[in-house]
Amino acid sequence: MKSDFRLWETETSAYLTIPRFDDTDLVQHGFSTRLGGYSQPPFQSLNLGLHVGDDKESVVKNRRLFCESLKINWQDLVAAEQVHGDAVYIVSAEDKGKGAANYVTALSATDALITNQPYLPLSTYYADCVPIFYLDPETPAIGLAHAGWKGTLAKIGAKTLLKMAEAFGSRPDKCLIGIGPSIGSCCYEVDEFIINKFKEYFWPVEQIFYPTSSKWKLNLQEANKLALLEAGALNENIFMSNICTRCQNDLFFSYRAEGGKTGRMAAVIMLK
Numbered sequence: 001m002k003s004d005f006r007l008w009e010t011e012t013s014a015y016l017t018i019p020r021f022d023d024t025d026l027v028q029h030g031f032s033t034r035l036g037g038y039s040q041p042p043f044q045s046l047n048l049g050l051h052v053g054d055d056k057e058s059v060v061k062n063r064r065l066f067c068e069s070l071k072i073n074w075q076d077l078v079a080a081e082q083v084h085g086d087a088v089y090i091v092s093a094e095d096k097g098k099g100a101a102n103y104v105t106a107l108s109a110t111d112a113l114i115t116n117q118p119y120l121p122l123s124t125y126y127a128d129c130v131p132i133f134y135l136d137p138e139t140p141a142i143g144l145a146h147a148g149w150k151g152t153l154a155k156i157g158a159k160t161l162l163k164m165a166e167a168f169g170s171r172p173d174k175c176l177i178g179i180g181p182s183i184g185s186c187c188y189e190v191d192e193f194i195i196n197k198f199k200e201y202f203w204p205v206e207q208i209f210y211p212t213s214s215k216w217k218l219n220l221q222e223a224n225k226l227a228l229l230e231a232g233a234l235n236e237n238i239f240m241s242n243i244c245t246r247c248q249n250d251l252f253f254s255y256r257a258e259g260g261k262t263g264r265m266a267a268v269i270m271l272k
């Protein structure tokens, strides 16, 4: 399937960007892969998550490596303790570096970060959940949201967009949005309980799941897109990676493919 994301490969790393974000020349951004880096199995090798039981020094070296390829100072990264909730946090200059080197200093209990401050790099971490990137080129402002099934159901992606409107005056119809690699509907089997929840809150719901012999397969990337359209984003401004992390387990960490014991990719974005 066609992807609106682009894979960049260098000698030391490989990561994805959204070309339409690059075109604005307003941000540095990227989504990491598992290639390169220092971590040992089961975190091989560019694990960027500090909370998964990996050697901390390796993770910090990995963060430095990935941020160097994005021309971002890794010590400025702002990270949060992600809890599969729907809280959106407005990041200010005093938050710079929180969670960059230590998980204990990360912002508590939030799954979405937004800011209109330059040189303040936001970061969120993933293994199968959906990364959502935001760029309002007008005000300008940026954001990131982490959406597993719970966050997707709570429409955290739409809430992030609406919070940007409230906090910075961003217009949803002007914002560029990228929906990154996550577990795809090809690999994401869920039970009736979850499907019934989605039936309650999503329309047209047939667009986001299909039945298998005994269960259902759910398309989290598409569900997030539906919620964003409902919040006023325009179809032509939403860029889909159409990449499944479980199918491409050689390139990405996958919680489901690896039985829960694995590393994390990062989404990073910074206004210049």
Ligand SMILES: [Zn+2]
Pocket (backbone or CB within 6 Å): 183, 184, 185, 186, 187, 244, 245, 246, 247, 248
């Ligand atoms: Zn798949």
